[in-house]
Amino acid sequence: MLSAVAGCGSTEPRDPLADARDGHLTIGVKFDQPGLGLREPDKEMTGFDIEVAEYIAQYLGVPPDGITWKEAPSPQRETLIKNGEVDFIVATYSISESRLRAVDFAGPYYIAGQSLLVRKDETDITGPESLENGKKLCSVAGSTSAQNVKEMYPGVQLQQFDSYSSCVEALSRGKVDALTTDDIILAGYAAQYPGEFKLAGEAFTTEKYGVGLAKGEDAARDAINDAIEDMIDTGAWRAALEKTMGKSGFPLPDPPQVNRY
Amino acid sequence: MNSLFDTYGDAMLDAFWVTIRLTFWSAIGATVWGTILAGMRVSPVPVLRFAGTWYVNLFRNTPLTLIIVFCSVGLYQNLGIHFTSESSPTFIRDNGFWLAVLGFVLYTSAFVCESLRSGINTVPLGQAEAARSLGLGFRQTLTLVVLPQAFRSVIAPLGSVLIALVKNTTIASAIGVAEAALLMKEMIENESDQLFSVFGIFAVGFMILTLPIGFVFGYASKKLAVKR
DSSP: OHHHHHHHHOOSOOOHHHHHHTTOEEEEEOSEETTTEEEOTTSOEESHHHHHHHHHHHHTTOOGGGEEEEEOOGGGHHHHHHTTSOSEEOSSOBOOHHHHHHOEEEEEEEEEOEEEEEETTOOSOSSGGGGTTTOEEEEETTOHHHHHHHHHOTTSEEEEESSHHHHHHHHHTTSSSEEEEEHHHHHHHHHHSTTTEEEESOOOSOEEEEEEEOTTOHHHHHHHHHHHHHHHHTTHHHHHHHHHHGGGTOOOOOOOOOOOO | OHHHHHHHHHHHHHHHHHHHHHHHHHHHHHHHHHHHHHHHHHSSOHHHHHHHHHHHHHHHTSOHHHHHHHIIIIIIIITOOOSSOTTSTTHHHHHHHHHHHHHHHHHHHHHHHHHHHHHHTTSOHHHHHHHHHTTOOHHHIIIIIIHHHHHHHTHHHHHHHHHHHHHHGGGGGGGTOOSHHHHHHHHHHHOGGGHHHHHHHHHHHHHHHHHHHHHHHHHHHHHHSOOO
């Protein structure tokens, strides 16, 4: 408890294992991503990232009521870790080269791929190539998904908004033809609005979701890797995915291989 | 830091060029519309005065993000207002740009109007009375006698409004206009280990745009102010 209080004002990265021994963890998650990390109106947290985070916490000996959820918006994730505001982050956090220079990753615990979400009655769009004749595509301003499309499919008209929910709104109004980001995030939106949207085509990138934590916390990284492997081996991983993504109609993939670098 | 310039140099020039174009068109629109609003607020017609006051209070007190997002979600997506043909291959880029300009004009004109109104108050009442006695109407009095003096007394505050406008254009990234702030978001996404360099570059970029505006307007206000 004392270290948790002391941790609040510090600018040093945290040691997740020490915090777990004190019975308390602060975990960074998304608050606005249905199916992955969503804060419900009654403040309860739901989603696959939340299930993974709770499993890891339990494995480290922290019960769910010992977890403090902290919102980790994409641009702030490295800063939250470096400043010790969170123990680790489970928030659709793709392992990338530049991020590996700033933080360490356990996992991956899920392998996603960028894909397309379209209206249910859409038949023309079968993949990113079919967007090239001036179709309108929506994504979040500055995101990797938006940049991938700009580079790989320059013929696509790209509308960028501040949030995916604006894109979902524009898609349902017919002002854009498709929404792009990682398939599992799209599946979350498809599940949130049943019967309105569907995923189109195959995934065209590979995004490895990892658990982000401070550089040099090797013991903690090993423990989290153990937790993820345990979650996969016991079948809890598949059950969690089934529970959170089952009703989206999205074919659930096989678990990834944890990378102990 | 150097590698950032190598990778993003051209993109930065493009992005700041969009920022400059946004500022340019918005400044012109806001000056014109703000002057009309100021005229309404000092006019002898009660309905115009009321409308001007109402407008200024509404737009001055609404967060700019809300206005810009409303231009996209409300005006375009719901009411179908657009500035280029929807089948144009660059429709999203062009339409987003002009929707953002519209939003900035709506917002900034309220501040231009208020600056100008304080300038009008510096013109001695006797001048308007003299103009009336010569037989000039309200519009002639305003455009020939009052406004030319009012503008010269509010050059410095108008400079502040322009500087605020330059920085406010960053809000356009909320509806996907590819100006400086949107490029900054991309760079933060890609170069998460160099956050502070990225922030620094854009802070300097904006100072390069805004500091000269401050100097020029400050100098002009000293030169041109009507000495009383």
